[in-house]
Amino acid sequence: MDRKIELEERLGKLTIDGIMSFASLWHLDSGDNARRMNNRKKRSKNALIKFVADCIRDKARVKTIVSQLSDREKQILGVFALNNWVLESLDLYRQEISESELGVFPYNVFSYDFYSYYPRKSEIRARGIxxxxxxxxxxKYGTSGPIVYVVPEEFRETINTEFTSKPKTKLSRKEQETITAIKSEGYAFLNDLFLFLSHAAGGITLTPSLHEIPKRTxxxxxxxxxxxxxxxxxxLLSVGNAxxxxxxxxxxxxxTLVTTGTVEEFLMQSRETRVMIILDVLSSNYGPLDQMILEELKHMDADVWYDRYLFYKRVWNALFQQRSRDWFAVNQKSLDRIFSHLRLLGLLEEGEHRDTADKARQVFLLKPAFFGIQGGTEERVKSVIVQPNFEIIALPETPEDVLFLLSRISEMKTADKVHIFMLTKKTFLNAMDNGMDAVKIIELLKNNAKAEIPQNVLYSLKEWSESYGNVELRRGVFLEADPELMRVIKAKIRxxxxxxxxxxxxxxxxxxVLADLIKEEEGIFLEAVDAITAAEVEKAIGQYVVKKPAERIFVIESANIEKCSIALKKREIYPKDFVHGEDGVIHSKQQKKELIEAAIxxxxxxxxxxxxEGFRETERVIDPYEVGESxxxxxxxxxxxxxxxxxxRIKKVEMLEVQESRLAYL
Structure with missing residues (x-):
């Protein structure tokens, strides 16, 4: 469509009052402009039209008017800019633009349309773009053809400049000194993640049906x-899983929800490294637009305040120049998700700056960690105090990996700047049952204690460690026959x-073995190390005992093994869970772990x-990809x-020559 749009022609269709109303939208109804308009109005309508048309062609005034449009109106003008400034009515629909969003110019209603729902001419006021x-x-063809919408040539250059400029987002040094209402979360999320992992270290029992953390817990x-x-x-649970x-x-x-072997390695890293690892997890679900915003942020400087709206405009203009479809979808709320994640991780601070007119501007600042700048490395010092009453006090400078290990061997009582733990026989034996070695536990306390560990504590730890495994748990078949026959059987199946x-x-x-001649009972048997322990075992699991063939030996059914284990642990009796291979050799957890690590x-x-479950033997072939302590x-x-x-529970394990298929579990 080559027809040139004349502003004077458009204004000429309005009454003088209509022109004055139109001029008010362009802020021409005040100061010298108002006086000049009134002079032209008295002279003639054409003089008034010429004055108004000249005023709205002024590029500075056009820039001001365009900058005051709503984000949606700017988007609509941007769509016209991307489509050579002309769109038909059907094109508006394809671009998801409603004609009602364009506003109203009174002349349009009476020249081209006679829709009954429009108000009378005297009630119509100019609005919108x-x-x-x-x-x-x-x-399209003068007086015929489809209706088209056109941006007049006088405004195109200024509108295009509005969408291609790179606004200065950085605040001046003077402005940066007057920031108020600063919001910062610091490393609160990292502290919360540590507390969550400390609870999971001892195991969090989940609900049986939905596998959720119970309300009380x-x-x-x-x-x-x-x-x-x-x-x-x-x-926190989502981040921990990811x-x-x-x-x-x-x-x-x-x-049960438990921690993995990677926790200690994670906590040993600097806080700056950890927050960036978590940000990578959170940003893995970002779309192309979010990723682009994140990249724009990486081009900024650390510890400098920036105007949030001008940054949004910078992103918007960058997308416009790329002719990206995301440009039409972006708005100021597009920044909310990313900014909330950065603030959550202590990578961003937000505040307000008030100008001379007391108008608040939203501003933000990026922390050095966001750009990979590490803080000063603190020297690891001994910062743990072990009390004679088995209370462990961890001072503020205690590294988080040490705090986590303390949470595995004791119960956390308070978690503030100073962490307080209580070491008990139950927590100590639980730690051993979950794969921690008694010697390493004592080394942990000695290596981090500011003073000598009280002798009563060391003595108790040694005594507790020796009590671990006072009961042996084995799977077998109980055979009973008369002594003479049993001698023959023992010789045969030695x-x-x-x-x-x-x-x-x-x-x-x-x-x-000779099933017709002797009595066989398959199940689990427990052997206590001494008579005192045997008495405690009998008190704990007496209701589940099928037979007691000797003073320190108890036979139970396989189906009751878990109930017996729980009952024993309540009395602080932790059985050694022995599993025999076909060759009669007992394989340690460490040997199994090393073989599986080699396979990985x-x-x-x-x-x-x-x-x-129930100690039923099954033969499994697996593709291993992670092995922990247990x-x-x-x-x-x-x-x-x-x-x-x-x-x-692995009775026998061997490595196959077959290569694993990692796609199976990915």
């Missing part, structure tokens, strides 16, 4: 956080004998005999899904 004549409505954890909301706890700091497993038959109880009874690994490094599959996680080809296996 049509009312400002930044956009006009005409017929959630409330207990939430009350210790800096931000005491369930949403905060949910976010970073593989926590995982879900089963303790007995109960789903290699399979686990425990020779008496002249008439024995426990073996083999089932079906070489990307090999492993084959194992595993004791599932578990291995991998893709199980028997169940065709990802599974977690306890190391102490």
């Amino acid at each position: 049509l009312g400002l004549l930044l956009l006009v409505r005409v017929r 959630a409330d207990k954890i939430t009350n210790m956080l800096n931000v005491k909301t369930r949403n905060r706890l949910t976010l 970073l593989k700091l926590v995982r879900e497993t089963y303790r007995g038959s109960k789903p 290699a399979q004998v686990i425990k020779d109880i008496s002249d008439s009874s024995v426990i073996t690994t083999k089932r079906g 490094d070489e990307a090999k599959r492993i084959k194992m005999v595993y004791l599932s 578990y291995v996680e991998g893709y199980c080809h028997l169940r065709n899904e990802k599974r977690v296996f306890r190391l102490d």
Whole structure:
């Protein structure tokens, strides 16, 4: 369409009052302009039209008017700029623009349309970008053809400049000194993540049906956080899962949330490194627009205040120059998600700056950590005090990896600048049961204690460690026959004998030996180290005991093994869980772990005999991809899904020469 749009022609269709109303939209109704307009108005209508047309052609005035438009009106003008300044009515629909958003110019209504719902001429007032004549409505071929919308040539250069300029977002030094209402969260989220991991270190029992943290437990954890909301706890759980700091497993038959072996390595890193690792997790769900905003932020300077609106305009203009479709979708709220994540991690501060007219401007500042700048490395000092009453006081300078290890061996009582833990026999034995070595626990306390550890504490730790495993837990078959027959049987199955109880009874690994002549009972048997421990065992699990063939030996059914384990631990009795291979050799957790680690490094599959619930033997082939102190996680080809296996339930394990298929569990 080559027809030139004349502003004077448009204004000429209005009455003098209509022209004066139009002029008010361009702020010509005050000061010298108002006086000059009144003079032209008295002279003639044409003089008034010429004066108004000349005024609205002034580039500085056009720039001011365009800058005062709403974001949506600017978007609409930008769409016209990207489409050679002309769009038909059907094109508006394709661009998701409603004609009502364009506004009204009174002349349009009576020249081209006679819709009954328009008000009478005397009631119509110019409004929107049509009312400002930044956009006009005409017929494509003069007096015929479809209706098209056109941006007059007089305004195109100024509008284009509005969308291509690079606004100065940095505040002056004087302005930066007058920032108020500063909001900053610091490293509160990192502190909350540590507290959450400390609770998970001891295991958080989940609800059986939905596998969620129970309300009472959630409330207990939430009350210790800096931000005491369930949403905060949910976010901490999501981040923990994404970073593989926590995982879900089963303790007995109960789903339990526990920490993984990567927690200590994560906590040993600097805070600046940790927040950037978490930001990578949060930004992994960002779309192209969010990623572009994040990249723009990386081109800014640290510890400098910037105008938030001007930064948004800078992003908007950059997208416009790229002719990106995201340009039409972006608005000021597009920054909210990213800014909230950066503020959450202590990477961004927000504030206000008031100009001379007392108008508040939203400003922000990026912290050095966002740009990968590390703070000064603090020297690790001994900062733990062990009290004779078994209370452990961790001073503010205690590294978080040490705090986490303390939370594994003791119960956290308070979590402020100073952390207070209580070491008990139960927490100590729980730590050993979860794979911590007694010697390493004592070394942890000695290496970080400011003073000598009280002798009563060291003596108690040694005594507790010796009490661990006073009961041995084994799986076997109880055989009973008359002494003469039993002598023959023992000679025949000597290699399979686990425990020779008496002249008439024995426990073996083999089932079906002379089944017609002797009594066989398959199950689990417990052996206490001494009579005192045996008495405690009997008190704890007496209701589950099927047979007591000797003073310190108890036989229980396989189905009750988990109930017995829980009952024993309540009395602070932690059994050693022995599992025999076919060759009768007891394989330690460390040996199994080393073999599985080698399989992971070489990307090999492993084959194992595993004791599932009820101690039923199953043969599994898995592709392992993570092994911890007490578990291995991998893709199980028997169940065709990802599974977690306890190391102490692996009876026999060997590495296969077959390469694992990592796609199976990815």
